[in-house]
Amino acid sequence: MTRPAAPKRRSPTSAFKAPVASTLEPFAMGDRITHDVYGPGRVIGIEDDIAVFVDFGSAQMRILSPYAKMTKR
Numbered sequence: 001m002t003r004p005a006a007p008k009r010r011s012p013t014s015a016f017k018a019p020v021a022s023t024l025e026p027f028a029m030g031d032r033i034t035h036d037v038y039g040p041g042r043v044i045g046i047e048d049d050i051a052v053f054v055d056f057g058s059a060q061m062r063i064l065s066p067y068a069k070m071t072k073r
Helices: none
Strands: 032-036 038-045 050-055 060-064 071-072
Touching: 038 060
Parallel strands: none
Antiparallel strands: 032 038, 032 071, 038 050, 050 060
């Protein structure tokens, strides 16, 4: 039986470590959005930089930050 390979550890000072840019897109009340899983919706509430509440028609969801799967339409 073989074990899966462990992920490689990178040094924090490595020259190969790519900088991570913050891609938090600001959302406002009433913004029309598209979510990769839930589809089109409208922002109905904002919880600081923690989450947004979105009405997708058939359901209302609380989407947590970072909003990787959600974009403005």
